Amino acid sequence: MKPAICEQFGIDFPLFAFSHCRDVVAAVTNAGGFGVLGATAFTPQWLDQELSWIDEHVGGKPYGIDLIVPAKFEGKGEKLAPGELAGRIPDDYRGFVADLLSAHDIEPEASPRTGPSFLSGDTGKDLLEVAFSHPIKLIANALGVPPDYMIDAGREHGVRVAALVGAKEHAVKQVQAGVDLIVAQGTEAGGHCGEVTTLVLIPEVIEAIEGAVPVLGAGGIVTGRQMAAAVAMGADGAWTGSVWLTTEEAETAPHTVQKFLAATSRDTIRSTGRTGKPARQLKSEWTDAWAPNEGGHKTLPLPLQSMLAEPVIRRVDQLAAQGHPGAQALATYFVGQGVGLMNKVKPTREVVREFIEDYLAATERLSNSLPD
């Protein structure tokens, strides 16, 4: 008999893999896990294209998508004229960024671009509509309780809704709102994260929601032994992200892959410098610049900080790829503390296989730890 979570999602091994790369999503799903496409930055057309590609490659096996529809953000509920939100980015912030670029031998743009406010507003609805036109089996949301329309649409289409949480209080609220799966994600996770560590958060969340829905452990999990640790504590499986960034299939730029392989677990930082909300990423002179405790600049609220930062980060990343030293010092990437255990580029399928083997070895190790 398969574990309940495997029955529910039609998988062999309860390893959920978040990736922006369709190849990784399909490969994990085809290897018996569950691939989840991170689609927040996608346009509806692009999402449709990616999901069609996945459909062609997984032969009906299950996969899902992940969106970020935050519960709270600047401009929420207001009727905004085009450009009005961007107008709320103070001029001195533009100046600060221009100075930071100059200090790194990067010419500031004459009229700096503003990134899309994709973290807010109705884009989520359009993406959802596209997603539901494909045979997805899960839709996940980060940053607060999913909007009612997401939970309702999930019900209607028979698609489970998952929520990422960083505190037990949030898990309780999510269950009350009707989500079907909780991802308890510790502070060691890449991207947006809370303060509580995975080892403490998993038992706290499980105790708090009293078995109402299944719980996946997340945050720092890049090996089967860590997944086994999560399951030993009562989780039904693991949600992973960072580990797929150094797979052969990932679209991670080569210079970024090299940074990941070289990084230790102490090379990441929880910074508000990219989106305005704390998110774990590689330490760099960009994150230093937005570290108030080291004399850095205060950041703007969501989504203003990302509207300001994302176009710059993208440009910096392109220059870094060309070997520009200033850009390489500034470049930063979302990744968790598990990066310290990611030391080799491997095919996705092999990562899944190693997860399973390592999980089995950990299970045996724990069983053998008992006196005969």
Added chain:
Amino acid sequence: MKPAICEQFGIDFPLFAFSHCRDVVAAVTNAGGFGVLGATAFTPQWLDQELSWIDEHVGGKPYGIDLIVPAKFEGKGEKLAPGELAGRIPDDYRGFVADLLSAHDIEPEASPRTGPSFLSGDTGKDLLEVAFSHPIKLIANALGVPPDYMIDAGREHGVRVAALVGAKEHAVKQVQAGVDLIVAQGTEAGGHCGEVTTLVLIPEVIEAIEGAVPVLGAGGIVTGRQMAAAVAMGADGAWTGSVWLTTEEAETAPHTVQKFLAATSRDTIRSTGRTGKPARQLKSEWTDAWAPNEGGHKTLPLPLQSMLAEPVIRRVDQLAAQGHPGAQALATYFVGQGVGLMNKVKPTREVVREFIEDYLAATERLSNSLPD
């Protein structure tokens, strides 16, 4: 056959319990675990008395002691006249503390006391001499590689030397220096701690030291399921601290116990406000006052900050016990994120029993997670 770590230390269950309270140490040892007396703040005479009491109560069962002999500190290697170190605390720091107390309706002392610089210097040697006159089985050190005299004396007396580490690089150095046991302690731990979480640190340390010595997992572990998680990841056992603070035997003040029981995992903070080095404790208006990223004051280096802070913290604690509201807002206590899972006062023996039962249940849960 017992696990190797149990054979090495003559115990039934590889649960190591750090406590400043001799009753807890003896009770854990008597219940089949390994009690470790935190003796850093003790005088040699006091330590002798406490260890004699333990000897009378454990009937030859094994226990150990823990000291903090930091590798680096202000004044190290200098010949200092009496009071010279205290003279390095700048006057404006005294003024800042006086203002902080006044703001909380606490009259500053006319001539503020300076705490002992117990974290530095030769006190460690005197304590060691006393310790080795008792049948201790382990001596543990935090904050850097133990001094040669500690490792040599351990060898000579056949007493194993353990070191607490918060980063894999430190573990490698400790093994090179000759320690017999590594405690890999994650950022969720109470007291001094690094940045890497337990779930990431344990596999990193184990990989880095390649089996040279046994490894205990530590940081946030207050239940048997978390201990099982550590062992599933390859640790030989667990090192714990916070969980013993709410036992019946602990000398924790009643108002502090109430704060611990009410606290969630998000009520702790890693702050330099007490010793000058990052240490996890309950958030309070004291830790706020020393949080530079919230406009707080920069802290002094070790041991100056503790010489400044400890007498104040003690006075605040006494006032808080009497119900003084300002003091209650300032009072802080070293404790880990696991405090969120500590919800009831229990006898030490029962905590050990629950650890074992929970560990067994977690082992069974992990075994049952495999498909038949």
